[in-house]
Amino acid sequence: MxxxxxxxxxxxxxxxxxxxxxxxxxxxxxxxxxxxxxxxxxxxxxxxxxxxxxxxxxxxxxxxxxxxxxxxxxxxxxxxxxxxxxxxxxxxxxxxxxxxxxxxxxxxxxxxxxxxxxxxxxxxxxxxxxxxxxxxxxxxxxxxxxxxxxxxxxxxxIGCNIFDIARPKEEHLFYTKGRGCDAKGYYNSAGFTVLKGSIVASDSVPSFRWTEKRNKMMKEYGVLNNAHYVLTSDLTFSSPSTAAMYCLGRPTNGWNEWKDKEGNTLDSVYRKQLE
Structure with missing residues (x-):
C-alpha cells in the first residue's frame, strides 16, 4: 500500500x-x-x-x-x-x-x-x-x-537507518566464498545487505584500495573468531560490488560474484525482471 x-x-x-x-x-x-x-x-x-x-x-x-x-x-x-x-x-x-x-x-x-x-x-x-x-x-x-x-x-x-533490521526472505539470498570468506546476503532498494554471521576474509590483497576503512569496519561490525572475522550485525552497502569487495578483501564485480543456491548470479536474477 x-x-x-x-x-x-x-x-x-x-x-x-x-x-x-x-x-x-x-x-x-x-x-x-x-x-x-x-x-x-x-x-x-x-x-x-x-x-x-x-x-x-x-x-x-x-x-x-x-x-x-x-x-x-x-x-x-x-x-x-x-x-x-x-x-x-x-x-x-x-x-x-x-x-x-x-x-x-x-x-x-x-x-x-x-x-x-x-x-x-x-x-x-x-x-x-x-x-x-x-x-x-x-x-x-x-x-x-x-x-x-x-x-x-x-x-x-530521510535516509536514517538507525532502526533498520534485516528481514530477508530465504529465496532472495545470495552467497559468496573465497579467501576464507563465507558470506550471504540479499539485495533490495536499500542496497546489498550482508547478514549477521557471515565470515569475511581476514585480510585484503595489496591492490585493494580501501584497506584502512575495511579494517575499521571489521572491528566495528565483527569479531575475530578462530582467525576469521564474523559479522555480529547486518551490514548494508550501497552496491553489491562494494559488499563483495568488503567480504572478499579484493576487487570484484558483485553482480557476478553473488550467486543464489542454484548458482545464478545476482545480475542474471535481476536482469530477468526486464525480460
Whole structure:
C-alpha cells in the first residue's frame, strides 16, 4: 500500500531545517541542523513533549546517535548543545495534535533504544542502558506502537537507518566464498545487505584500495573468531560490488560474484525482471 509524505523545506535547503508527516497520521518529524537551533524559538510544538534523535555524521565508520525524550525540546537541547560535541542535526518527533504526555515519549524512548541497539547501525555510546517501559494503559500503548512505526518510516524516509533490521526472505539470498570468506546476503532498494554471521576474509590483497576503512569496519561490525572475522550485525552497502569487495578483501564485480543456491548470479536474477 502506498503512502503520501509531505515535506516542507523551511529555508528552501534540502539539507536544512524541514518537517515531514504522513497523510492521515499524527506523527510529525522536524529535522533541525545544529546550526539553526534558533528555529526552536519559532515553533511552539517543539516546546511540548517530544521524542528525539541526535545524529552525528563524522568520519567514523559507523555514525553516532543519541536517543532521548523530553517535556520541552527547546529547553532540553540547550544542555545537549553545551555538553555533546558529536551531533550535527536533530530529528524531533511530536504529535500534530499536541496531545502526547511525558509517559508517551518515555515509552517511545524505551522502544527506540531497544530497536536501535538491535539494529546496531549507529554507535549509541551515550545510551548505555535500555530504559524500562512506563506503565501505560493498553489503548495508549497500542497508540504509541503505531506512532513508533511512523517514526521508523519517517527516519528511513530521510535516509536514517538507525532502526533498520534485516528481514530477508530465504529465496532472495545470495552467497559468496573465497579467501576464507563465507558470506550471504540479499539485495533490495536499500542496497546489498550482508547478514549477521557471515565470515569475511581476514585480510585484503595489496591492490585493494580501501584497506584502512575495511579494517575499521571489521572491528566495528565483527569479531575475530578462530582467525576469521564474523559479522555480529547486518551490514548494508550501497552496491553489491562494494559488499563483495568488503567480504572478499579484493576487487570484484558483485553482480557476478553473488550467486543464489542454484548458482545464478545476482545480475542474471535481476536482469530477468526486464525480460
Amino acid at each position: 502506498g503512502k503520501t509524505v509531505t515535506t516542507y523545506l523551511i529555508d528552501g535547503d534540502p539539507k536544512g531545517t524541514q518537517y515531514s508527516f504522513i497523510s492521515n497520521k499524527i506523527c510529525q518529524m522536524f529535522v533541525i541542523p545544529r546550526s539553526n537551533l534558533a528555529y526552536l524559538n519559532e515553533q511552539e510544538k517543539l516546546h511540548k513533549p517530544a521524542f528525539y534523535i541526535l545524529i552525528g555524521e563524522d568520519e567514523a565508520t559507523k555514525p553516532q546517535a543519541y536517543i532521548g525524550e523530553t517535556e520541552n525540546f527547546k529547553e532540553r537541547v540547550k544542555d545537549h548543545d553545551s555538553k555533546k560535541a558529536f551531533w550535527q542535526k536533530a530529528l524531533v518527533f511530536v504529535s500534530k495534535d499536541e496531545d502526547m504526555t511525558k509517559a508517551d515519549v518515555q515509552y517511545l524512548e524505551y522502544r527506540a533504544i531497544a530497536e536501535a541497539k538491535q539494529s546496531n547501525s549507529f554507535v549509541l555510546n551515550e545510551n548505555k542502558q535500555i530504559p524500562k517501559a512506563p506503565n501505560l494503559p493498553e489503548h495508549q500503548r497500542d497508540a504509541m506502537e503505531e506512532f513508533f512505526e511512523d517514526i521508523k518510516f519517517l527516519s528511513s524516509f
